[in-house]
Amino acid sequence: MDNKKNEMTLENYWQDVEDKEYDEINLKEEFSEGTYQIGLTKKSRRDFLKIMGFSLSVLPMATSCKKISAQKAIPYLHKSDQVTPGVANWYATTSSLCPSHCSLLVKTREGRPIKIEGNPLSPISKGGTCPVCQASVLSLYDSSRFKAPKKNGQYTTFATIDEDIRASLLKSVSDGKRTALILSAVYGPSLANVVNDFKNSFGNVDVIIYNPFGDSALVRANAESFGREDVFNYNLEKAKVIVGISSDFLATGLDPVNLTKQYSKRKDLFVDKNLIRHIQVESLMTLTGSNADSRIVISHDDESTFINNLLFYIQKATETNLLPIKAISFDKNPKVQSVASELLKAKGESVVISGSFDVSDQVKVNAINFLLGNINKTISLSNREFTRHENDADFVKFLSDAENGRYANVIFYDVNPHYDYFNQPKLEGALKKIGTKISLATAPDETTEHSNYVAPDRHYLEKWDDFEIGKGKFAFSQPVIESLFNNRAAQESLLVWAGHKTNYEEYIKNLWQNKLLKQFGYSGMFGTFWNKAIHDGVYDSQLTASLTPSFKFTGQLQNKKTGDGTLKLKIYEKIAMRKGKFANNPWLQEMPDPITKTTWDNYLMLSPKLAKAKAITTGDLVLLKAQGHEVTVPALVQPGVHDDVVGLALGYGHTVSGKAGKGVGVNAFPFTTFVLDSFQSGITVDSIQNTGTKYKLALTQTHHSMEGRDIVRETTLGKYVVDPSAGNPGGVKLVSMWGDHKKDGHQWAMMIDLNKCTGCSGCVISCNAENNVPVVGKEEVYNRREMHWMRLDRYYKGDDENPEVVHQPMLCAHCDNAPCETVCPVLATVQSSDGLNQQVYNRCVGTRYCANNCPYKVRRFNWFDYAHDDKLENMVLNPDIAVRTRGVMEKCSMCIQRIQEGKLQAKKEGRPLKDGEIKLACQQSCPADAIVFGDINDPESEISLKLKDPRYYRVLEELGVAPRVGYLTKVRNK
């Protein structure tokens, strides 16, 4: 089209002077040729966000306070300053989903949050996100959430329940009974103050932190050994040796995103050739274990023995006697000794992390880290004021008190004991004695089912909050959308019941203005502080923990018995489902588990040897009996699991949930127990019987060997140091009859560092959210028809007992000589001028020839019209991406919308595009920073520099398809 002509036509229709001028400026920007030079300077992510209009959050601030009546819809007379149709607004907020409290950036389009990314300003997560955070935006649009408060199962108004609840609370005071406020955590100053105010206004409130399989053991061990009731902050970047003992710290532990970020830095051969050495000691196969350089498989009971003996050898070597322990004879002692000597060689530069739920184990691990001089080097102990005071024993005590009729009211906030307490009959008996049960959940769960009142809390994207993420470090969350239903922040509910009149936003502001900022010695204007804090999402008061590490333990150590060959049931968390809070999120349900590649289910994980002995194969339904409880569950034969252990994941088997979570899998909590004041797993299995029935386990990968093909190339550090191209025999000499493609302008390419990728699968969910990838459900995954554009291939190497594991992200390789392109009869898939392989949905007739001819099998076909019936859920769709219809092929587009947006932005500003300015969804969310994307025509770009690395290779290069996605070899430090 002729731009000049277009300009003139538009000029004729200006409405007023401002508009005319505006149009002219815009047109100039819009149609100016710009320069497509290669960027030579680097601009930080921060600048990029500023440019992106990442501005003050006036819109949500204006709309979040009260329900705005939408009876009259009028179009914009004057365009809002904040919302430009078609242009995204970004807001900083913080996830309240898990104890990591990652700081996030939320992308909103026309007022709808549609994508979550990590906030690079966060001192903790530094821009990474985990699959759970990525998927949480979908939970916002969960149509099963409570639409309004409920009283005895019937929808009602807040006024009604407020009156009832306040009356009941006051009555308990006069009756001399007590009220229990049960929370999963007190995570920030405002919540802590609300809880205090609530407590003080009645005087009969007990605050109980209930977080089974949380950090209770660690917090108590730290209190007992260092006198600090807090968890550790790790600094793996300073570590040379990590020993993980039954801790899945890269996937589910304390702070997986942050730890993955640090861990991957130490696996980056561009930064330091002295790679970290990671030894993992575990009984089940975890994601963390799969990344270890050396993995020691021991039975569940021996995990404690291992810790004990490790401490013993270290005490012996350092000639100290910090804890009075004895070595226990056990067959893995030579291994313990070698681990001890490796640790001793890296004093002050090592770290031992244990996932044990036993206080004694954690105390011993503390002693080990203390003796190794790791405290304040690789491990620091913060002294947060508001968080982490958890103790599993509190809840158990509460139950026995309740049984005695001590409590008249109980308030559940972000806890679900009717699902996750191990002894349900006891719980039900105790809670029956309580007259008023109030739940503050956002969506129906087992506990709301048993509650008299539900005062629905808001989704974290709908509410104000603050979080203490470290000593003196805070994160803020702000509403990015007007609340979708008639709900109220849980904190506000507590305030209302306590008789306060302020809303929660005002409450937070007041607290900061009148108390906290004074405490931190801030002297500037409050408005300046507040605007900046909300804009950045984080605030650092510059207060630091002053800790002199001294190990003092006077308590009683409990020695567990060593493994004696009895079969133990170990309960574990999966990276996506965690402890069950996210069960109703279909993205997470359909995310293949990084190790087992299973979706939509949990299963009894057992070793190949045990499976053979019991004549069980993957997919057999088995009857599991333990602790007087029995359940029928599918079996999954998992290499790398100890023969004396079977594993079952938490988070499944909900009886009350939305459509994605209800009845999926089995509940593992009844197989847990409460010992030594901690919720623990590892109960003895009474029997496992094959029922003879087959179950359809929806696996996305069923073949686990690379069949000797060099798909994932790897070497050892020793070999790498001698020859950086070790394990990578180098390019194949290819002869072509044809000339090369024209390679002008930008030429995009991607590279994935297999040494950094941990396989966490966050990229899968990020891609789902960014590209409107449909969820197909269990049956269709079983039919091998999942739609994920990005997948993680996982292969095993070596023996069944302790195999080596490799993870390989696989996506469209955007081949220069794409085999899919030549075979499409209608030219529905074509090469773009910037080297991408593009799929033209509306031209596709669906012959599937392209998918057949794709050597990477990354093309995905729309076998059906995948449901978009849920109107609310559709609000999460990215408007920049077409929703594909039935019968059409789709695949990774290299986030073409992001490339286009970045290019346009640079063009409008008349500057060259800078390297790193465009970040793809998978790349942005990768907590390991394993993905590099950029322009290979820019000689200074990161990708151009890394392409020359001798570790660089392309999968199936010998086919001559010339893929644009390459990999860097994996280097194991063994």
Added chain:
Amino acid sequence: MSEVVSKLRKPLVSKDRTYTEVSDDVLSVIEKPPGNLWKICISISASLLLMGIIVVGYQVSTGIGTWGLNKTIGWSWDITNFVFWVGIGHAGTLISAILLLFRQKWRTSINRAAEAMTIIAVMCAGIYPIIHMGRPWLAHWVFPYPNTRSLWLNFRSPLLWDVFAISTYFSVSAVFWYIGLIPDLANMRDRAKTPLKKRILTIVSLGWSGSHRTWHRYEMLCLILAGLATPLVVSVHTIVSMDFATSIIPGWHATIFPPYFVAGAVFSGFAMVLTLLIILRKVMNFEHYITPSHIEAMCKVLLCTGMLVGLAYGTEFFIAWYSGNQYERFVFLNRAFGPYAWAYWTMVVCNVFIPQLFWLKSVRNNLVIVFIISIFVNIGMWFERFVIITTSLHRDFLPSSWAMFSPTWVEICTFIGSFGLFFTLFFLFVRFLPAIAISEVKTVLNYAKHKDHHE
């Protein structure tokens, strides 16, 4: 054309018949009202066809997801059936065109039915590429028609070559078959008793007068069409094979495919011709026209082409080993010993071992055994396509994506439905058109030749 009659060769028509008797033999069957046997047959096949139509309707309205395909195996029964039916078509063209050019007189009594089979089989085949599309309502997009959206086609895609190859093949075969029918249609016209029938036959026989000039033009046109159809016999299956050969999937990507597929097509086509004609000669009382020596000749063709495909199977294995390509080697070992080994060995037994019985004349002359063997070959050739398509796809380069395929009821019913279409059309053909080329058979009658000798 004077003919030398061998005293050693058996006559092509085993009974002395006059021209009139030949016409009577062939046409009286279709001039009578249909018998009960025919009614039963057409009811069964039309019911199957109806089921096929309903199932295809369901599949098109719901999605290809109703089939058992997945992200790894994008084609299986659909393209297997397509190649199967196209292959079957080959015998007809081979008999009518190539044997005509080589002046193989024995073809005269079987070519009509074989050609009809060709056309019907190509129709059955043609359905699959359309219904296997994700959006079959846009099937016309694969044709190069002018449009305002400036959209054009990818002439590098073998699927597009298929479109041209199949449509050309179908048109030429249909024209050839129709031209061959004209003298017989004129014969029917002359015998027609009702005015309506006469009128229709007058139109479709294109004013055939039986004059010298008409016969001359007719013979020339047949020769020209035979010349046109002959390369098609080779080209169609060559191009179908290129759907696979030009891809990069191990097990598909092989230069042997064109001759291998053509041999396989002739093999499967003759098997189907045998299956049909052994029934036809019995049911329609054509025993004197389709004689055991016809059957024997076709058995010999089967023996030969069966060994050709056997050689191709062996060559594939040798080349896979000789290439040193690990993916190729794996695919062939996987075919023979992997999870689909049962399909592979079914194919080998049916196509290579069982036809070896045709070395024995007693087997070739035993119509029951020949019939059974022809069924085995039909099954074997279906499995050949299944093995090539499915076992190559199900385990290709990256083991992470390896998968298995099993058909759903929709696929099975669609396949049965295509047999319904095939037999419905074939039964309609034998009911309404002369199943034996009367005018051509008349040229090979002993009666005429004897007469020539005596005079």
